[in-house]
Amino acid sequence: xxxxxxxxxxxxxxxxxxxxxxxxxxxxxxxxxxxxxxxxxxxxxxxxxxxxxxxxxxxxxxxxxxxxxxxxxxxxxxxxxxxxxxxxxxxxxxxxxxxxxxxxxxxxxxxxxxxxxxxxxxxxxxxxxxxxxxxxxxxxxxxxxxxxxxxxxxxxxxxxxxxxxxxxxxxxxxxxxxxxxxxxxxxxxxxxxxxxxxxxxxxxxxxxxxxxxxxxxxxxxxxxxxxxxxxxxxxxxxxxxxxxxxxxxxxxxxxxxxxxxxxxxxx
Numbered sequence: 001x002x003x004x005x006x007x008x009x010x011x012x013x014x015x016x017x018x019x020x021x022x023x024x025x026x027x028x029x030x031x032x033x034x035x036x037x038x039x040x041x042x043x044x045x046x047x048x049x050x051x052x053x054x055x056x057x058x059x060x061x062x063x064x065x066x067x068x069x070x071x072x073x074x075x076x077x078x079x080x081x082x083x084x085x086x087x088x089x090x091x092x093x094x095x096x097x098x099x100x101x102x103x104x105x106x107x108x109x110x111x112x113x114x115x116x117x118x119x120x121x122x123x124x125x126x127x128x129x130x131x132x133x134x135x136x137x138x139x140x141x142x143x144x145x146x147x148x149x150x151x152x153x154x155x156x157x158x159x160x161x162x163x164x165x166x167x168x169x170x171x172x173x174x175x176x177x178x179x180x181x182x183x184x185x186x187x188x189x190x191x192x193x194x195x196x197x198x199x200x201x202x203x204x205x206x207x208x209x210x211x212x213x214x215x216x217x218x219x220x221x222x223x224x225x226x227x228x229x230x231x232x233x234x235x236x237x238x239x240x241x242x243x244x245x246x247x248x249x250x251x252x253x254x255x256x257x258x259x260x261x262x263x264x265x266x267x
Contacts, residue, residue, distance in 0.1 A: 024259035031120040031258040035112060041251060044105045048244065051098045058094055062087050092228045092236055096201040099238040106247045107193045110186065111161060113251065114148050117258050118168045122146030125265055129171060136167055162187050177257035177264075181221075185243075185250050188220045192239065201236065208234050 028037075065087055069080045122145065129137060136145065136152045144150045144157065151163035166183055169175035175182075191214055199207050212234050215225060224243035227234045 022259075022263065024256045024263065027259035027262050028255045030124070030262045031117045032113065032255065033116070033120060035116055037109075037113065037251070037255055040109055041248075044109065044248070044251075047105060048102055048248070051101060052241075055095065055098060058091055062091065093201055095228075095238050096236050100196050100201065102244055103189070103193055103196060103239065106244070106251070107189050109251055110189065110247070110254070113254050114165050114168075117174070117254070118146045118148050118172070121168075121172055121174070121261075124262075125172075128265070136171060162190050172261075174257065174261055177260045179250065179253050181246075182250060182253070184219050184221070185247060187218065188224055188243070189247060192225070192237070195237075203236075208237075211237060 062084070065080060065084045069077060069084055072080050126146075135155070140150065140152045140157055146168070148164035148168050149159055149161050151158050151160040151167055153163075162183070165186060166175075169178065169183075191211070195203060195207055195211050203211070214220075215222075221242070223240055224246075225237050226240055227237045229235050
């Protein structure tokens with residue numbers, strides 16, 4: 001069996017002495033065992049590209065109608081203006097549906113990825129953490145210690161994926177290998193997911209107000225979401241391309257972090 005070297009080459013190789021130099025991405029399979037993350041990413045990228053292409057096509061059609069409005073007069077112009085207004089109206093719902101579709105691919109992937117990594121850290125490296133003077137290790141039920149869907153606070157177990165991910169990242173020191181904004185991204189995605197998947201494309205006023213407050217007082221980047229307004233008030237929220245692209249990149253960063261973590265913590 002090849003001996004594994006604690007370093008981080010770009011590509012995996014075995015040297016002349018029989019030592020295995022494994023890349024971070026390849027090493028990640030030790031903690032990501034049951035997920036074909038590469039194939040998932042390719043599938044998500046393909047659908048996201050299709051959605052962005054469709055959005056561009058929608059904009060082109062609206063621009064065509066605007067051009068026809070500018071060149072028409074009389075009743076023909078009135079008809080085209082009505083069609084343009086209708087196109088703008090429907091585009092709000094199209095964009096919201098696109099946002100929900102992308103959200104529905106990205107969030108479960110990130111959620112299952114963290115779950116998979118922590119469960120395998122528990123199986124492979126639990127002996128490093130069982131003796132820690134930590135509330136989670138001593139109080140939470142054994143079957144949920146490594147389940148990031150649960151958090152523990154003052155002896156009480158709660159189902160809270162954001163706090164669960166954060167707690168386990170701190171306990172295991174996995175956070176050291178994650179990007180500095182990982183928790184803000186996860187928090188923003190989960191909050192938006194909950195609002196969208198429980199309320200649909202159009203939310204009740206209290207849900208809009210609640211999300212608007214989260215935007216104002218959270219640590220989320222200000223350009224992660226934008227909204228259409230009705231009567232000068234927030235109406236429908238969307239993820240921006242910046243958040244979508246950052247979230248897709250985060251998936252790969254989590255994978256790399258898993259590989260680095262495993263190499264650095266192996267015996």
